[in-house]
Amino acid sequence: MKSVLITIPYPPSVNKTYFNRTITRDQNTPNKLSGRGLTKEAKAYKVNLSFLLHFQFHNLKFGDHPVKVTIQDNPLNDRRDNHNCEKIVFDAIQLSGLIDNDKQIIAHEMIPGTFKNPPTWTIKIEPYLKPREDVLS
Numbered sequence: 001m002k003s004v005l006i007t008i009p010y011p012p013s014v015n016k017t018y019f020n021r022t023i024t025r026d027q028n029t030p031n032k033l034s035g036r037g038l039t040k041e042a043k044a045y046k047v048n049l050s051f052l053l054h055f056q057f058h059n060l061k062f063g064d065h066p067v068k069v070t071i072q073d074n075p076l077n078d079r080r081d082n083h084n085c086e087k088i089v090f091d092a093i094q095l096s097g098l099i100d101n102d103k104q105i106i107a108h109e110m111i112p113g114t115f116k117n118p119p120t121w122t123i124k125i126e127p128y129l130k131p132r133e134d135v136l137s
Helices: 040-056 082-096
Strands: 004-009 018-024 032-038 067-073 105-112 120-127
Touching (some): 004 040, 032 040, 040 082, 082 105, 082 120
Parallel strands (some): 067 105
Antiparallel strands (some): 004 120, 018 032, 067 120
């Protein structure tokens, strides 16, 4: 099976991805629904990235097979934790149709890179091959 290699814009951090929301069902009852929602910036990033992946690799589908994602990171010039950006990218990969569910990403690796302007991530998605046990011993 083939692998996917693509460079994407730097994803928004979790702090800019989610917001807390409270929905009141009725003004007369105190029942409230609370949860988290995606910000407009995060929705736009997720949809744009999923379209990019879908149209760039429309013939490639991993289906329900396990995959490994390798990220070459070109960080921002701040002290942000790079691992808080992965979830929205994994969700976009699922939305694009490359994989059926982001639970299939059973191995991922973050490789630090040099500073670039604008910052980017180079993502490689490939089938996950189970390591041989004789190598691990």
